Amino acid sequence: xxxxxxxxxxxxxxxxxxxxxxxxYSDSASNYFPWYKQELGKRPQLIIDIRSNVGEKKDQRxxxxxxxxxxxxxxxITETQPEDSAxxxxxxxxxxxxxxxxxxxxxSP
Amino acid sequence: xxxxxxxxxxxxxxxxxxxELRCDPISGHTALYWYRQSLGQGxxxxxxxxxxxxxxxxxxxxxRFFAVRPEGSVSxxxxxxxxxxxxxxxxxxxxxxxGRHEQYFGPGTRLTVT
Numbered sequence: 001x002x003x004x005x006x007x008x009x010x011x012x013x014x015x016x017x018x019x020x021x022x023x024x025y026s027d028s029a030s031n032y033f034p035w036y037k038q039e040l041g042k043r044p045q046l047i048i049d050i051r052s053n054v055g056e057k058k059d060q061r062x063x064x065x066x067x068x069x070x071x072x073x074x075x076x077i078t079e080t081q082p083e084d085s086a087x088x089x090x091x092x093x094x095x096x097x098x099x100x101x102x103x104x105x106x107x108s109p
Numbered sequence: 110x111x112x113x114x115x116x117x118x119x120x121x122x123x124x125x126x127x128x129e130l131r132c133d134p135i136s137g138h139t140a141l142y143w144y145r146q147s148l149g150q151g152x153x154x155x156x157x158x159x160x161x162x163x164x165x166x167x168x169x170x171x172x173r174f175f176a177v178r179p180e181g182s183v184s185x186x187x188x189x190x191x192x193x194x195x196x197x198x199x200x201x202x203x204x205x206x207x208g209r210h211e212q213y214f215g216p217g218t219r220l221t222v223t
Contacts, residue, residue, distance in 0.1 A: 001167075004151075006151075032210045034210075034211070034212070036214075042216070043200065043214040043215060043216045043217060044152065044200070044214045045214070046211055046212070046213065049210075049211060089151045089152070091151075094210070095140070095157060095159075095164065095165070095210065096142065096154050096157050096165055096168075097142075097152075097154065097212065098154065099144075099151030099152050099153070100151055101149075101150055101151050102149070102150070102151050
């Protein structure tokens with residue numbers, strides 16, 4: 001089955017800096033790669049996703065890149081704000097998803 | 110419109126008891142998923158329904174876990190002879206299906222087995 005590795009497990013940045021979270025996956029059949037943001041005690045919220053026929057996708061301050069050959073994908077957040085502080089999960093799959101273990105992002109004012 | 114809803118929000122039960130967790134997906138979503146999330150971990154896939162049928166139940170940990178979706182909408186996750194290791198947040202998600210993969214999560218049910 002699919003195996004997703006996510007790094008780093010924690011990331012601390014200053015407000016205004018950029019943050020990058022990286023994931024690798026193992027199953028070449030995976031073709032859908034979403035990212036979720038989860039605040040403490042809340043449900044995971046879909047923030048951006050990318051499909052295997054696209055190399056990069058951007059939505060305001062967040063962007064995701066995908067390298068299918070290397071089987072890795074990354075989340076980029078620019079101009080970070082304190083409200084970006086949360087746990088971020090990457091996932092890979094098709095109809096079912098395998099999630100990474102999460103990255104706790106802390107943005108300090 | 111309304112999002113995915115789950116009841117109860119919290120459930121405390123004694124070891125060995127039977128529990129049922131309910132998920133109400135977004136209206137019109139044909140695909141429904143159950144996940145389990147332990148503290149400090151990502152959601153772990155349990156079972157996926159497309160319509161009324163279980164399309165993939167490979168994530169169910171053992172035969173104490175069972176899920177149904179009899180009318181293709183609401184789903185119930187059933188756990189028999191609960192064990193302390195079953196304690197976790199059980200998340201439900203739904204998607205449009207038919208190639209639309211975006212999954213939207215419910216708030217979860219926090220299950221505590223004492």
